[in-house]
Amino acid sequence: MPRFEIRSMLAAAVLVSAPLFAQVDFSGSWAPLYHEDLPDRIPGPELGDYLGLPLNEAARLRADSYDADRISVVSEYQCRPHSADYSMRGLANMRVDAIRDPVTQRFIAFHTRINFQEMERTIWLDGRAHPSEYAPHTWQGFSTGAWEDNMLDIYTTHLKESYLKRNGVPRSDKATFTEHWVRHGNYLTVATVVTDPVFMTEPLVRTQTWVLDPAQVIARDICETVAETPKAADYVPNHLPGTNPFLHEVADWYGLPYEATRGGAETLYPEYRKKMGKPEHPRDRCERYCSCGAEGQICLSPTAAPPGKRP
Amino acid sequence: MTGTILYASLLAVFAGCANSQQQDFDKIQIHVEPVQHNIYMLVGAGGNTTVQVGSEGVLMVDTQFAPLAPKLMAEIHKLSPGPLRYIINTHMHPDHVGGNAAIAKLAGSDPALPLKIIAHENVLNRLTATERGQTPFPEAGLPIDEYGTPAKNLHFNGEAIIIYHEPNAHTDGDSVVLFRGSDVISAGDIFTPDAYPFIDVERGGSVQGEILALNHILQMTVPAKTQEGGTYVIPGHGRICDDADVVEFRDMVVIVRDRVRDMIQKGMTLDQVKATKPTRDYDTEYVTSASFVTADRFVEAVYKSLSK
Numbered sequence: 192m193p194r195f196e197i198r199s200m201l202a203a204a205v206l207v208s209a210p211l212f213a214q215v216d217f218s219g220s221w222a223p224l225y226h227e228d229l230p231d232r233i234p235g236p237e238l239g240d241y242l243g244l245p246l247n248e249a250a251r252l253r254a255d256s257y258d259a260d261r262i263s264v265v266s267e268y269q270c271r272p273h274s275a276d277y278s279m280r281g282l283a284n285m286r287v288d289a290i291r292d293p294v295t296q297r298f299i300a301f302h303t304r305i306n307f308q309e310m311e312r313t314i315w316l317d318g319r320a321h322p323s324e325y326a327p328h329t330w331q332g333f334s335t336g337a338w339e340d341n342m343l344d345i346y347t348t349h350l351k352e353s354y355l356k357r358n359g360v361p362r363s364d365k366a367t368f369t370e371h372w373v374r375h376g377n378y379l380t381v382a383t384v385v386t387d388p389v390f391m392t393e394p395l396v397r398t399q400t401w402v403l404d405p406a407q408v409i410a411r412d413i414c415e416t417v418a419e420t421p422k423a424a425d426y427v428p429n430h431l432p433g434t435n436p437f438l439h440e441v442a443d444w445y446g447l448p449y450e451a452t453r454g455g456a457e458t459l460y461p462e463y464r465k466k467m468g469k470p471e472h473p474r475d476r477c478e479r480y481c482s483c484g485a486e487g488q489i490c491l492s493p494t495a496a497p498p499g500k501r502p
Numbered sequence: 503m504t505g506t507i508l509y510a511s512l513l514a515v516f517a518g519c520a521n522s523q524q525q526d527f528d529k530i531q532i533h534v535e536p537v538q539h540n541i542y543m544l545v546g547a548g549g550n551t552t553v554q555v556g557s558e559g560v561l562m563v564d565t566q567f568a569p570l571a572p573k574l575m576a577e578i579h580k581l582s583p584g585p586l587r588y589i590i591n592t593h594m595h596p597d598h599v600g601g602n603a604a605i606a607k608l609a610g611s612d613p614a615l616p617l618k619i620i621a622h623e624n625v626l627n628r629l630t631a632t633e634r635g636q637t638p639f640p641e642a643g644l645p646i647d648e649y650g651t652p653a654k655n656l657h658f659n660g661e662a663i664i665i666y667h668e669p670n671a672h673t674d675g676d677s678v679v680l681f682r683g684s685d686v687i688s689a690g691d692i693f694t695p696d697a698y699p700f701i702d703v704e705r706g707g708s709v710q711g712e713i714l715a716l717n718h719i720l721q722m723t724v725p726a727k728t729q730e731g732g733t734y735v736i737p738g739h740g741r742i743c744d745d746a747d748v749v750e751f752r753d754m755v756v757i758v759r760d761r762v763r764d765m766i767q768k769g770m771t772l773d774q775v776k777a778t779k780p781t782r783d784y785d786t787e788y789v790t791s792a793s794f795v796t797a798d799r800f801v802e803a804v805y806k807s808l809s810k
Contacts, residue, residue: 252783256757267720267749272728308728325535325545325741329730351730352750363787364695364747389786416729424717425710427756431764432780 214338215374217301218289220409221401223282228397230480232280236358239438241454242447250361250390251453255435257359258428263419265427270414272308274353275331276368276385279399283307286409292317301336301343306409314345321348328364345370355385355395363389377403392456439471446474527569532577537742538734539684540659544577546570548597549738552688554681555582556659559615563590563679563688563736565601565643574601575608585612588658590665591621591645592690592738593673594628594705602643620654621645622667624675628705668692668715672699674706676715680722689719691738695747698781698788698795699755701803708807709759716752723748754784762804772805 225232231240241254262268273281283305290300290313299317304310312331321333332350336343352364366387373380379401386394442449448468457463533545537552544551547570552563560582566574578586586609591599602619609617626648629639649665656663661683668676672691679688691700692715701707719735723745726732735743761780770778781788781797789797 247786249783249786256783261753265749265753267725267729267745270729271746310728323533323535325533325543327731327734327742327744328747330728351746365787425713425756425759427753427760429753429757429760431761432778 214341215343215372216289217287217343217372217374217379219287220404220407221285221287221379222404222407223279223284224400224402227399228280231356233282234480236356236360237441237444238358239435240356240358240441240452241360242441242452242458244355244360244454245391245393245395245456245459246360246454247390247392251455252432253361253390254359255438256429256432258430259359260428264422266416266418269416269419270308271353272310272330274350274362275310275312275334275347276350276362276366276383277353277355278305278307278310278312278331279370279381279383280397281305281307283310284404284407284409285401304409306412308414309412314343339371341373343370343372345372355390361390363387365389366391379403393459442470443472444474444479446470446472527567530570530573532570532573534577534581535742537684537736538686539681541681541684541686541734541736542581543736543742544574546573548600549592549595549691550688550736550740552679552686552736553578553581554659554661554663554684555584557584558659559584559587561588561590561656561658561663562586562605564592564598564690564738565589565605567597567600568604571601571604571608575605585609585615586617587615588656589617589619589645590677590679590688591619591625592679592688592692593676594621594625595673595691595700595702598690598738599625599629599639599643599645602645603640604643606642618647619643619645620647620649620665622675622677623648623650624673624706628675666718668711668718670706670708670711671715672707672712673702678715678719678722685724685733686736687719687722687733688736689738689748692716693719693735693737693743693748693751694739695737695743695751696740696788697793698784698797698800700795701800701807703803703806707803708810709755709804710807713752713755713759716748716755719748720745720752754788758784758800759804759808762801763808766805766808772802775805776801 241251285303285305288302289298290302291297292299301314303312310331312334314334314336316336319335321335326349328349328351330351330353332347334345334347336345346369348367350364350366353362354360355362362385366385368383368385371382380398382396382398384394384396439449442452448470451458451467527547530547535543535545537543540555542553544553546566548566549564551566551574554561560578589602589605606617626645629644632638652667654665661681664680664682666678666680668678676690676692678690678692692712699712701709701712723733723735725745729746730744733745735748737743758781762775765775765778776798780801785797
């Protein structure tokens with residue numbers, strides 16, 4: 192067979208058999224690593240801690256008025272999952288399945304299942320369009336992906352209103368986000384870039400890392416709402432403006448200037464340290480969530496009371 | 503303005519709102535969004551239209567503006583060749599009842615398959631209470647199959663349809679329509695996920711009634727797994743929603759109510775309350791340059807209804 196024919200046949204074979212979409216296979220079971228932002232992710236963010244978030248004034252007041260009783264008193268909140276932009280940061284394992292077209296056997300999507308609240312999400316790779324602006328929004332949104340060399344770029348729309356942090360910092364249903372999934376052997380890095388015209392003045396970039404964990408089993412996580420406390424139907428726990436007593440705690444506990452904890456775009460950047468001022472209550476040593484993540488330690492209970500509140 | 507309805511004045515206001523958005527009815531296209539089972543949401547100008555189709559014909563909830571009637575009917579005929587048997591009006595504002603007469607005319611008249619126009623009796627009362635010199639509401643579009651009870655039932659196209667009166671919510675004639683088999687609710691302007699509710703205090707609306715109506719909707723919505731889907735809610739304006747979306751909206755109304763009530767109890771005047779901008783953390787979500795209900799207008803409605 193002439194050489195050029197062999198080349199042509201090989202090229203044709205590659206074109207036919209090469210996966211049209213997948214450059215990297217992310218399928219498998221993954222366990223999250225919490226070395227990034229651990230206190231924020233595992234025990235959970237402190238009330239009033241907006242440091243490093245590009246919030247506008249509306250988001251700040253919305254978070255200030257948030258009363259955490261809402262998630263128990265208002266039963267509709269009890270079984271809510273994280274939204275897709277936050278789920279990669281939560282406490283839960285993940286399984287990724289590759290979905291193939293039954294006829295062509297081409298990759299058409301990745302499907303993820305994260306065990307907290309049984310979050311399921313599909314990332315379409317077949318070039319389909321996003322739904323209309325009038326279609327329902329969901330916690331996981333509608334995601335489409337495209338390859339950029341070995342990195343999967345994902346764009347997600349149609350999100351429900353949710354939170355940037357679990358301390359009441361809001362993220363609107365007008366938000367969209369992009370993700371960049373990169374696999375380095377047994378590690379998966381996911382960079383998330385959230386854009387929210389309602390509550391943020393610039394995008395918020397966060398990264399999370401996962402490690403392949405083939406032995407893990409993702410069990411069921413069944414949740415049913417229940418009225419835990421009697422309440423009036425028109426009662427929604429909230430702090431009236433200027434009355435939230437917890438907003439200074441994070442500054443006091445960690446020895447930070449209060450203004451820094453109020454967040455805003457400038458608090459994202461290292462230069463802010465030079466201008467952020469002095470704390471009202473400087474701490475000479477760490478007393479709260481001090482060794483989170485060190486030697487695998489998971490921090491579940493704080494150790495310190497804020498200055499001025501000690502017995 | 504007296505207690506009577508100045509329908510023509512309202513029409514001018516709502517049409518003006520449409521005009522302010524550069525909306526020329528000739529250029530409006532009707533978008534058809536499937537909801538669930540045999541229910542569709544039709545979006546054009548004005549309020550959303552809900553359409554249920556089946557072997558017995560067509561039922562529609564709200565009719566937008568009269569100039570859009572041919573386009574609405576053309577889209578409905580694509581969904582079903584059957585006769586239009588019911589129009590239900592969720593309330594009396596022109597962007598929801600404006601197309602009644604034109605659509606009734608296009609639907610034709612068959613004594614064996616009559617078209618009935620249903621609304622709460624307060625809608626009929628207000629639409630017929632035209633002052634001298636004002637243009638009366640077209641008679642062919644009046645909801646003369648009105649009801650005055652807390653609820654009215656139908657069975658059509660194989661499912662139970664329950665029309666609930668929500669007293670003194672965004673007006674005094676609000677209806678919420680539950681399609682029990684399809685598991686869909688048509689909420690009218692009680693629920694507008696992208697905008698503050700238009701609490702029409704002059705026409706019997708109140709913030710407390712609005713909250714009660716939203717809570718009633720939440721009693722009827724049952725989310726599916728992960729607190730989403732299940733019962734879908736078609737709002738008066740905006741995208742298809744579900745239980746979680748109504749919760750966010752209800753919480754906003756309650757929290758703003760709490761703030762304004764607190765300031766009223768402190769003896770603050772309406773202007774003083776407005777000056778504190780009590781909705782400033784919600785304005786970026788619920789107000790745009792084209793909004794019919796501004797932040798001040800919402801605060802004023804809440805203040806007035808709490809001060810009664």
